[in-house]
Amino acid sequence: MDAHKNDLRDLSTDQLLARRRAAAARLGDVEQVLSGTLTEQSRRCGRPGCRCAAGEPHGPYAYFTARPAGRGRARYVPASQEEAVRRCLQRDAEVRSTLAEISAINAELLARRELE
Numbered sequence: 381m382d383a384h385k386n387d388l389r390d391l392s393t394d395q396l397l398a399r400r401r402a403a404a405a406r407l408g409d410v411e412q413v414l415s416g417t418l419t420e421q422s423r424r425c426g427r428p429g430c431r432c433a434a435g436e437p438h439g440p441y442a443y444f445t446a447r448p449a450g451r452g453r454a455r456y457v458p459a460s461q462e463e464a465v466r467r468c469l470q471r472d473a474e475v476r477s478t479l480a481e482i483s484a485i486n487a488e489l490l491a492r493r494e495l496e
C-alpha cells in the first residue's frame with residue numbers, strides 16, 4: 381500500500397491524470413456488480429435412514445450473504461444462478477479496486493492542490 385502511494389508521488393500530474401482516465405475507462409459497464417460473499421454448506425435433512433444420517437451430507441449448496449447486510453442472513457443460491465453470482469462478485473471486486481485507485485490518485489492531486 382505504501383509502495384503504491386510512493387508510486388503516485390513519483391508521477392507527474394499529467395501522468396496521474398492519464399492513469400486516472402485509464403482507470404475510469406476500465407470501469408466500463410458497472411451493472412453486473414454484487415457485494416457480498418458466496419459460501420458453500422452441506423446439510424443434513426434429518427430423515428432417519430437417509431444417507432446424510434450416516435455421515436454423507438447433502439450438497440454442498442451455495443449461499444449468498446449480502447454486504448452490507450441487507451435482509452439478514454445467507455440466502456440459498458440455486459445452481460442455475462451460481463455462475464452469475466460468481467461473475468458479479470468478481471466484477472464487484474474489480475470495480476472496487478479501480479475506484480480505490482482513482483481515489484488514491486485524487487488524494488495525491490489534492491496533496492498537490494491540483495484536484496479538480
Ligand SMILES: [Zn+2]
Nearest residue numbers: 425426430432
Ligand atoms: Zn438426508
